[in-house]
Amino acid sequence: MYKPNNRFHKAKLHTAKGSHRPVKTLLKGGILASLSVFLFITSASADELIMKNGDRLQGSVVSMALGKLVFKTSYAGEITITWDQVAKLTTEKPLEAYLRDEQALIGTIRAAEDGTLILQPADGSPSVPIPLAQVKTLEQPKPPAKWEFGGNVTAGASKETGNTNTEKYNLIGNLTIARLPDVVKLYAEFHKEFSKDNLSKDNALGSATYKRFLSKKWFVFGNTTAQMDKFKDLDLLGNVAAGPGYQFWRSRDKNLDVKIGPAYAYEKYTKNMDFLGGKDQRNYFAGYWALDFDMWFFDKLLQLFHHDDFLYDFRESTNWTIRTRTGVRIPMVLKLYASFQFNYDYDHQPADGKKNYDQSWVFGLGWAF
Secondary structure, X not given: OOOOOHHHHHHHHHHHHHOHHHHHHHHXXXXXXXXXXXXXXXXXXXXXXXXXXXXXXXXXXEEEEOOEEEEEEOOXXXXXXXXXXXXXXXXXXXXXXXXXXXXXXXXXXXXXXXXXXXXXXXXXXXXXXXXXXXXXXXEOOOOOOOOEEEEEEEEEEEEEOOOOOEEEEEEEEEEEEEEOOEEEEEEEEEEEEEEOOEEEEEEEEEEEEEEEEOOOOEEEEEEEEEEEEHHHOEEEEEEEEEEEEEEEEEOOOEEEEEEEEEEEEEEXXXXXXXXXXXXXXXXXXXXXXXXXXXXXXXXXXXXXXXXXXXXXXXXXXXXXXXXXXXXXXXXXXXOXXXXXXXXXXXXXXXXXXXXXXXXXXXXXXXXXX
């Protein structure tokens, strides 16, 4: 029977046992090195905040608004700090900074010795020194803006027979396409009415408005509007306008803006007009004004809306027109709503033999999208 060499076997065991110590030492060294690298990377990628009392914090900036900075640390979670107690701030990732003059900047921040922040814009443009007191808010940069679509379509129809024989049809649509700083708004309405099978109303209106925001409030706009009304002998009343505008409110709950600027107008009638000296058309330069408003009330129980636009002939003071659209939308189920709208058009210089105003109530059901 084979017997192992005990001397050789013991020596082998002794060698194996002796090798445990360098292996453990290597493992400990590797772990410590890895941990050091991890801590270094974590520290290097962290934002750093230095308070006026000398406290130093490392973590990440969450946001700053209304004079309160929210700073997240690994050991205490989110901490709220009064902004005027901050002495220095350094960030590793870009932030979006809004200043008190409504200017917006995106970039990383590093501290300066004189109590200012040095912002390095993300687009590679030169650094911008910003006094701490001028910073209104800090936010995480928003993802690239996408085109957003919203609007509504309202339709109404009625028919009466017997002693009264009438049919009424109307269609009104709004569409807003936006990707800030660009906004496009389209509007159209059509109205037809028959009385005893004879056409008694036939008019339409359409407009397209483009807005380019220069700041949160100010924008420039371009607008084109076209209107026709068979029973006013009007083939076309059209205008193009451009100029500055101001957005007082802009949100899902309320919107208000005004626009003003020069315009070019064109009128075409179905026949020659005495007030035009026997002509059937004219064109002129004018001043343009428009206001748009909508607002939800009573926890979105109803929405009020109003639009008006005014066109004034620079050459002839008696030639001016105004259009208003005012109403209410009441949500029903899903995206369905009921709509009540009052239209009023006034032409200070109407076609021969025509009244200078038209007004109507438009009732319908609509769908919002």
